[in-house]
Amino acid sequence: MKLYEDQLQVLLVFAKDDAQSHSFCWACERAGFRCNVARTPEAALESFQEKNHDLIIIDHRHSRYFDAEALCRSIRSISCSHNTVIVAVVKRFEWQGVYYAKKKNGDSVQQNVKMTPVIGQGGCVCVCDGQVSSWSSSLTVFISRPLTYLGLKIFSRFGVCEFLSCPEATLRSWLQIIETNYHSSNSYHNSTHAADVLHATAYFLRKERVKQSLDPIDEVAALIAAAVHDVDHPGRTNSFLCNAGSELAILYNDTAVLESHHAALAFQITTRDDKCNIFKNIERNEYRTLRQAVIDMVLATEMTKHFEHVNKFVNSINKPLATLEENGDNGDEDSVKSILTAPENRILVKRMLIKCADISNPCRPLELCIEWAGRISEEYFAQTDEEKQQGLPVVMPVFDRNTCSIPKSQISFIDLLVT
Incomplete structure (x- = not known):
C-alpha cells in the first residue's frame, strides 16, 4: 500500500x-x-x-x-x-x-x-517508492530530514493524527524537534537510523498476523517508539557510559542507561511545549496506556535482555501456533486469535516488532546492508579509540580499526542475534 x-x-x-x-x-x-x-x-x-x-x-x-x-x-x-x-x-x-x-x-x-x-542532516533511507508493503523495491536517496519526511508519510498512512486528535502541524513540529535531538555527527545512531527503523516497523505492522494481534493504539505506540527509540544517542554503548561513570549512567543506576534516557527524553520533549505535544488532546487513561507501551518498546531494544525477550516470544507465541498447525487446527481462527490477542502476548509482539526493526540492517538489500555495516563499525571504532585514550576497559576489542574485519564482524552479529 x-x-x-x-x-x-x-x-x-x-x-x-x-x-x-x-x-x-x-x-x-x-x-x-x-x-x-x-x-x-x-x-x-x-x-x-x-x-x-x-x-x-x-x-x-x-x-x-x-x-x-x-x-x-x-x-x-x-x-x-x-x-x-x-x-x-x-x-x-x-x-x-x-x-x-x-x-x-x-x-x-x-x-x-x-x-x-x-x-542539514543526511542519510540513506528507503522512501522514494512510498510503499510500506515493500521491503526492498525502493530508490535510495540522501535527504536532509529523513525522520521528519518519512514520519509525516507513515504517520499519515496509519492515521496517527486522527487517533491522537492532533493537527498535522503539531505532528510536524514534534517530528522536527525529535529529529533535532538526534546527533547528526553519529555515523550510525542518527535520525536516518530512526527513519530506517520507522520504515521497518511500518512494514511489519502491515503483516496479517501482526494486524490480528494489535489494536490501533498499539500501532500508534509502535510508530512513536520507533521514531524516538534512539533519540539523543551519544554514539557510545551502555557499557562505555557505565565504565566512564557518565551522568546518565549515574542517573539510571547503570541499568538500561541509554534506553531509559531515550524514553524519558522523548516524553520530556513532547510535553514541555504545546506546539509539539502530540498527546495534548487524548484522554488521560489512553495517554497512560500509550505512554506505557512506548516505554516498554523502547526499553525492549536494550540488548542484554535480547534472548530473554526472544525465548518468551517463542514459548508463548511461536510454539503454540506451531502446535495448532501440527494438529491441523491452524485454520481455527478463534484459537489463533486467542493466542495472538492475549494481553501478555500483545506486549511480546510489540517488543519483538521493534527489536526486529532495530537490527534489520543485514536483511536489507546488499548495498544498504554494506552501508549500515560500515556506519556502525565506524561508531564502534571511535568508541574503542576513546576507551584506549582514557584508559577504560575495551568493551569490544574486535572493533579495533587496525585489525577488524567488518564482514566477519557482521557474520558473527547475524549468526548470534539476527538468525
Whole structure:
C-alpha cells in the first residue's frame, strides 16, 4: 500500500540534459512518479510554487550554470516546502546508487548516480517508492530530514493524527524537534537510523498476523517508539557510559542507561511545549496506556535482555501456533486469535516488532546492508579509540580499526542475534 494516495511529484533542475538527468527521468518513469524538468532557477521556483513537488533534485556539479545552494535556500523560504526533500547531485559524493538509463536507440546502460545532502542532516533511507508493503523495491536517496519526511508519510498512512486528535502541524513540529535531538555527527545512531527503523516497523505492522494481534493504539505506540527509540544517542554503548561513570549512567543506576534516557527524553520533549505535544488532546487513561507501551518498546531494544525477550516470544507465541498447525487446527481462527490477542502476548509482539526493526540492517538489500555495516563499525571504532585514550576497559576489542574485519564482524552479529 502507498504511503500517499497521489503520485509522488519530482522536480529535476538540470541546466542541460546528460546521463544523470536521463537516469533520474527513467527512474521516475519506472516508479510511476510525476516528473518535471526545469532548466533555470527561475523556472524551478515557478514550477515548485505551482505544483509543490515532494522531491527536488538539483544539479550541483556545474556552478557556472546556476547557484544550487542559493536555489535551495529560495525554495526553503517558501512556506509549502516543509515536506519537500531536496537532493543535490555533485561531483564529490557520499553515496553512489546504480540506475539504468536508456539511450536514444533504446539500449539500456548502467549509470552511477552520486548524491549528497545540500543542507542539514543526511542519510540513506528507503522512501522514494512510498510503499510500506515493500521491503526492498525502493530508490535510495540522501535527504536532509529523513525522520521528519518519512514520519509525516507513515504517520499519515496509519492515521496517527486522527487517533491522537492532533493537527498535522503539531505532528510536524514534534517530528522536527525529535529529529533535532538526534546527533547528526553519529555515523550510525542518527535520525536516518530512526527513519530506517520507522520504515521497518511500518512494514511489519502491515503483516496479517501482526494486524490480528494489535489494536490501533498499539500501532500508534509502535510508530512513536520507533521514531524516538534512539533519540539523543551519544554514539557510545551502555557499557562505555557505565565504565566512564557518565551522568546518565549515574542517573539510571547503570541499568538500561541509554534506553531509559531515550524514553524519558522523548516524553520530556513532547510535553514541555504545546506546539509539539502530540498527546495534548487524548484522554488521560489512553495517554497512560500509550505512554506505557512506548516505554516498554523502547526499553525492549536494550540488548542484554535480547534472548530473554526472544525465548518468551517463542514459548508463548511461536510454539503454540506451531502446535495448532501440527494438529491441523491452524485454520481455527478463534484459537489463533486467542493466542495472538492475549494481553501478555500483545506486549511480546510489540517488543519483538521493534527489536526486529532495530537490527534489520543485514536483511536489507546488499548495498544498504554494506552501508549500515560500515556506519556502525565506524561508531564502534571511535568508541574503542576513546576507551584506549582514557584508559577504560575495551568493551569490544574486535572493533579495533587496525585489525577488524567488518564482514566477519557482521557474520558473527547475524549468526548470534539476527538468525
